[in-house]
Amino acid sequence: MSNQQPIHVFSEIGKLKKVMLHRPGAELENLMPDFLERLLFDDIPFLEDAQKEHDAFAEALRAEGVEVVYLEDLTAEALTTDEIRSAFIEEYLEEANIRGAQTKVAIREMLMNIKDNKELVLKTMAGVQKAELPEIPEESKGLTDLVESDYPFAIDPMPNLYFTRDPFATMANGVSLNHMYSETRNRETLYGKYVFKFHPEYKDADVPMVYDRSEDTRIEGGDELVLSKDVLAVGISQRTDAASIEKLMKNVFEKGLGFKKVLAFEFANNRKFMHLDTVFTMIDYDKFTIHPEIEGELRVFSVTPDGKGGLNIVEEKAALADVLAENLGLEKVELIRCGAGNVVAAAREQWNDGSNTLTIAPGVAVVYDRNTVTNKKLEEYGIRLIKIRGSELVRGRGGPRCMSMPLVREDI
Incomplete structure (x- = not known):
């Protein structure tokens, strides 16, 4: 062949x-x-x-x-530079339907702090529970953060x-x-x-x-x-x-x-x-x-x-x-x-x-x-x-x- x-x-x-x-x-x-x-x-x-x-x-x-x-593994191996890795995270966040600007900031920080590429990829697949995120101070919350429902996920799993x-x-x-x-x-x-x-x-x-x-x-x-x-x-x-x-x-x-x-x-x-x-x-x-x-x-x-x-x-x-x-x-x-x-x-x-x-x-x-x-x-x-x-x-x-x-x- x-x-x-x-x-x-x-x-x-x-x-x-x-x-x-x-x-x-x-x-x-x-x-x-x-x-x-x-x-x-x-x-x-x-x-x-x-x-x-x-x-x-x-x-x-x-x-x-x-x-x-x-x-x-293939996705982790594709994130060959810091620029590609950052672009992947940003595109993922853009498509994740995150409600609340401060919530998005907290998730970005969470993902950027994951150093291993495969661990990062698996986390994006698993989704993010709101319970995983730090509590946002009341004075920092936007309107969406304040009125958000009781839905337990900041990002849905796949x-x-x-x-x-x-x-x-x-x-x-x-x-x-x-x-x-x-x-x-x-x-x-x-x-x-x-x-x-x-x-x-x-x-x-x-x-x-x-x-x-x-x-x-x-x-x-x-x-x-x-x-x-x-x-x-x-x-x-x-x-x-x-x-x-x-x-x-x-x-x-x-x-x-x-x-x-x-x-x-x-x-x-x-x-x-x-x-x-x-x-x-x-x-x-x-x-x-x-x-x-x-x-x-x-x-x-x-x-x-x-x-x-x-x-x-x-x-x-x-x-x-x-x-x-x-x-x-x-x-x-x-x-x-x-x-x-x-x-x-x-x-x-x-x-x-x-x-x-x-x-x-x-x-x-x-x-x-x-x-x-x-x-x-x-x-x-x-x-x-x-x-x-x-x-x-x-x-x-x-x-x-x-x-x-x-x-x-x-x-x-």
Whole structure:
């Protein structure tokens, strides 16, 4: 494989060589029942067990020859000068929605006094409780400080960060640095910005950016799939606008990443189907997992460049399996249904990310062990499964694909 670029992802199934994770941290301990919806969580994971499960996930990848790197380490390594470090802190504070000028001053001082870069990065991820800050003298308080509510955080935590798939997405030699659905998660993309701009491995590589976090329409990495070196799939979902897909595609075609077509998948807009990869993933040359509940209402559009700087958009009328086979140059593909097609098992196991597989080589996938019905069906189709526990990790509503950002895959 020729891999002179630090980003090299031309498929969903090529042998995974390097992947970025984020080990769950103190941000999970700042989840509170009253504010779960605000932070896009349904439950509160037990951090100690979540870390054990995540460490086992990372170890399973290493055992398959995958190099594992961590978002927190890459970001810390990107803060190579005092100027970059200070700029990172200021940008973080600017986006943190801090209410009260004196509160912001106190937090800036707190962060500037953290000397270790990784400790600093982890603190920005964890958020800041008001109880951590010194009491502001009454005479120094502004109006906002005086009338502020009883909300316990000066800066919200970022508990979704262990789902590294979403803040940015890799495709070919480029990156989509995303604008997220929620303000809570949009701050996560700051780490990607500093990694690709300042990290020694990436700063001189001139990594093409096919989407930018400053855009005003949303897109997330769980909706971005690389089906082949020629074809992307992007979901129109709760988290991704159709307008974003048009912007992404124009940039992909203009920057010459090699893709010739995008298949846009439109499906139900709700939390249980929040991303395309929660209902549809590729696990072999000719095999896909799919949640049967989306099939009836699913619409697929082909998007190609029109040669004039615009796009041709055509709705595909054929069955999904036929559309995929045609676009992948195959006689046929198999759609392996979550829950083996049983309506109860499918609903239960899709909620626990039975369709959210991480393929690490053709026909080899990482899955949660708890999805027994779906896993048995995958094995009947000849898929080798690497089963990991996810009793705590799954409480954030994400599976192995959600928790991983491929940086390098072998070509297929």
